[in-house]
Amino acid sequence: MGTPGTAIDSLNAALKCNIIPNQEYLLQGSVLDQYVEVLLHRLRGLCDNVDSGPESFHDHELCFTLRATNPGAPMVLPLRVRRALDVPDAAWQLRYVGQQELGDKNRPTVVRSSIDMACSSTIVEFLTELGCRVDFEYIARGYMFRKGRMKITVSKIFKMGSMTSKPGEGVEAISQSYLVELSVLAPSGQDAIAEDMRIFAEQLRPLVQLEKIDYKRLGNLP
Amino acid sequence: MQQREEKQLESSLDSIIQRVNDLKSSIASMIYKVENEYETLNWPTFLDNYALMSGQLTSLSKVLSHDKCPTLRNLTVLPLMLSPERDEQLAQMTEHRVTTFAHDLVPDYLRTKLEPLAENKMMQLEHKASTLSYENAQKQIAAYQKVVSHVWELVSKAREEWEVESSARGSTQQNSSVADTHSLVAAVGMGKGLKMGANPNGQPNPTSGGMMVPPQGRPGGTPGQGQMPPSTQTMTMNKAPSAIKTNIKSATQIHPYGR
Missing domain, CATH: 1.20.5 (Single alpha-helices involved in coiled-coils or other helix-helix interfaces)
Known part of the structure; x- marks a missing residue:
């Protein structure tokens, strides 16, 4: 029964060697619906998966929060569950995304800690049993591109219809634009990749302005 | 009065000569390029040279048509002496193109009548x-x-x-909207506009059903994908009503899941 021990050991070793990609470098932007074709065309030219064409996805994301009200310091732990609607056999994904760090002006991207893992569909019951509650959910449908270690997603975000019994029906898009995200998962300290991302984002201007977006400022949005 | 006119003539001649020299040197460099660098010469540089020359021509014609410039056609050039001897000064001035001011050349150079x-x-x-x-x-x-x-x-x-095209291109710089970016990012990141908190219809059950159905409501799901056992399904159903947003808040405040 040494298995759990060794698993922990190898995890610790991996942590020590800093090979776990637990940092997400992120830039975000959007493109109006009528120009999305132009953007896809440009991405097709810039990215690696030229031959296979863009990979499409259709995902449902549930955002859970676990609230622990310590006196004086209410803590909210966000957990995200994502599943593919178009590939029923695919594993589900559980993901923790930490507080984003904007850094100063010299840092080209947002950095936030991110841990994700594959899981089965029972994760929802598991989280519910733990005391997590669904905070919000949405459907993301769009395309994914790769360029080296960079991942670029162009997706339409849909709000779940309130009366639907099946996801994917009666959904409504929440804006006239596609969300564009450029991200890289890397072990901490690999800031060089951020520079690559900045250069790549530069190539998508002026079609898309990929930027560091401060969530705190968005909190005051109407 | 005459002195002033002479001065004017001199200065305008100077500027004309200068511009003609500019033009000459750029033509010479162009010819040199065409003759010696035709293998590496690319189209943009060629056009650049051409644009330079046409600009010089324009400025030359501007000088000629300027008010201050005396009408040159009213002036005559009168050859006073012709000589078959080699004239060093003339040769130097003309870069050895004309070496003598002699009878066979002068009519050609000072011609005012058509051929x-x-x-x-x-x-x-x-x-x-x-x-x-x-x-x-x-x-x-x-x-x-x-x-x-x-x-x-x-x-x-x-x-x-x-x-129209170019102006359209100028105005369509706006391919994205900052407001949309912010609303999308806020929605995905913080659930702004996605939360079910305020339900105007007062139908909590369908709403919560919508939220909780995804795990169980995979009608197309394959059996291998881990169908939930019936017991958990009922459990979820029991829990469903408490999943309404408004209820969560109060519930969690009263019964915090202490950790």
Whole structure:
């Protein structure tokens, strides 16, 4: 029964060697619906998966929060569950995304800690049993591109219809634009990749302005 | 009075000479390039050179048509002495193109009349024009005007299209909207606009059902994908009502899941 021990050991070793990609470098932007074709065309030219064409996805994301009200310091732990609607056999994904760090002006991207893992569909019951509650959910449908270690997603975000019994029906898009995200998962300290991302984002201007977006400022949005 | 005119003439001649020299040197460099670098010469550099020359020509003609410039055609150049001897100064001034100010060269260089061949041709054309009947001339003018106006129309149409296109390109810089970016990012990141908190219809059950159905409501799901056992399904159903947003808040405050 040494298995759990060794698993922990190898995890610790991996942590020590800093090979776990637990940092997400992120830039975000959007493109109006009528120009999305132009953007896809440009991405097709810039990215690696030229031959296979863009990979499409259709995902449902549930955002859970676990609230622990310590006196004086209410803590909210966000957990995200994502599943593919178009590939029923695919594993589900559980993901923790930490507080984003904007850094100063010299840092080209947002950095936030991110841990994700594959899981089965029972994760929802598991989280519910733990005391997590669904905070919000949405459907993301769009395309994914790769360029080296960079991942670029162009997706339409849909709000779940309130009366639907099946996801994917009666959904409504929440804006006239596609969300564009450029991200890289890397072990901490690999800031060089951020520079690559900045250069790549530069190539998508002026079609898309990929930027560091401060969530705190968005909190005051109407 | 005369002195002033002379000064003016001198200064304008100076500026004309300077511009002609500029033009000459750029033509020379162009010729050099065409002759010696034709293998590496690319189209943009060629066009650059050409643009430079045309700019110099324009500035030369501007100088010539300037008010301050005396009318050069009213001035005459009078050769006072011709000599078959080699004139070093002249050779230097003309970069050894003209070495003697002699009888065979001077008529060519100081010519004000057209060449005899050209003069003949002009005479013929003028004669032809004078013998043309009025109606014929009118007809030809009309035909010509028609052609010109047609070409003009084509050009202006193309220009209009081009301008519309370029202005459209200028204005469509706006391919994305900052407000949309913010609303999308806020929605995905914080659930802004996605939370089910305020349900105006007061139908909590369908709403929560919608939220909780995804795990169990995979009708197309394959059996291997981990269908939930019935017991958990009922459990979820029992829990469903408490999943309404408004209820969560109060519930979690009263019964915090202490950890």
